[in-house]
Amino acid sequence: MERLSQSDLNILLVEPSAMQRKVIENELKHEQVTAIDQAATIAEALQSISAIQPDLIASALYFEDGTALDLLREVRGLSECAGTPFMLVTSETRLAQLEVFKQSGVIAILPKPFSRQHLNSALSATVELLSPEELELENYDxxxxxxxxxxxxxxxxxxxxxxxxxxxxxxxxxxxxxxxxxxxxxxxxxxxxxxxxxxxxxxxxxxxxxxxxxxxxxxxxxxxxxxxxxxxxxxxxxxxxxxxxxxxxxxxxxxxxxxxxxxxx
Missing domain, CATH: 3.40.50.2300 (Response regulator)
Known part of the structure; x- marks a missing residue:
């Protein structure tokens, strides 16, 4: 399988604030990601997913129609997106609020504001997850x-x-x-x-x-x-x-x- 690069990724950005969507979009483009679909609500996100399956969902925590956890559960219930990498972008710092996402197998939790290093690490992890590469060992097959x-x-x-x-x-x-x-x-x-x-x-x-x-x-x-x-x-x-x-x-x-x-x- 040919290895993906960050520029190959198609990302769904789910964020209620138009200004924040623009900020995150600019940061993604700085990382050579240009295929970016956007949604402001969970309903819009699910509609987008039904049309184009993303390689990564980058989501804020709170929306007018629910939370990122609601979106994550909806996505995991879709057979075609059950394994889609999910990244949370949030200013929330309370461990109790973030714990459920850590236990849910998200690819990354980015703070607001995040650094380019944070974003690059999350995108690199997504590429690794989507590009299987067998581990070579000296002592074992x-x-x-x-x-x-x-x-x-x-x-x-x-x-x-x-x-x-x-x-x-x-x-x-x-x-x-x-x-x-x-x-x-x-x-x-x-x-x-x-x-x-x-x-x-x-x-x-x-x-x-x-x-x-x-x-x-x-x-x-x-x-x-x-x-x-x-x-x-x-x-x-x-x-x-x-x-x-x-x-x-x-x-x-x-x-x-x-x-x-x-x-x-």
Whole structure:
């Protein structure tokens, strides 16, 4: 498959303010993105999507007819757009308001105002997601590896499995929490684990502790993804035996680099 570039992207910009749409449009054009459709409401966005399927939806948080979460749910319910990358652009800083988007598998959350570096990173992540490229390893054939993905968010699991699939990992088992993951690990051998931290029943730290205390599993690579911001909890995560930690939302390039380090060293 020919690799896309940022200039190939078709973006749907959903923003109620005409002035903000103009600002963001100018920034996108600075990044060589010229195929930009615009909408001011959720209804207009869905109408646009029905006509032209975008490569990326860049959305504000609040609209007269709902929120970005309403739009995201509508988009995920459309079979042709279920996997379309979604980027939130917002001045909202309250973690509780942003958490649901971090758990939903968005490609990026950009602050208002955002820097060109923020925007470039988000566009690069979109290109990576839309351009599968098999990870080359010295010690393994990536297509032969089996992964266990653990997250209580179905949409987050979909995002992680899509990124892994793009890298060549197609044998993937999913678990909704640490308890289900442990049940899986007692019956099935896997080559590495990608787990969330905050989960019901048994969280990611407890799952990692189980793995490290198991004679059979103790050397199993564990990559943890989390939206956690609390310093005390982050310190606990870093000391629970994980091999690598990555923030939500994450870029495919970050996952690629970490897996290369974990599996080839």
């Amino acid at each position: 990536i297509t032969s590896l089996k992964a266990l993905v653990v997250d209580d968010s179905k949409m987050a699991r979909k995002m992680i499995t899509r990124v892994l699939g793009n890298l060549g990992v197609n044998d993937i088992i999913e678990a909704e929490d640490g308890a289900e993951a442990i049940a899986t690990l007692t019956e099935t051998d896997v080559d590495f684990v990608v787990t969330d931290f905050n989960m019901p029943n048994i969280d990611g730290a407890e799952l990692t502790a189980y793995i490290r205390n198991s004679d059979r599993l103790s050397s199993l690579p564990v990559l943890m993804v989390t939206s956690e911001q609390d310093e005390t909890k982050l310190s606990h995560i870093n000391h629970c035996g994980i091999d690598a930690l990555i923030d939500k939302p994450f870029s495919p390039t970050e996952v690629k680099c970490l897996l290369h380090r974990l599996l080839d060293n």
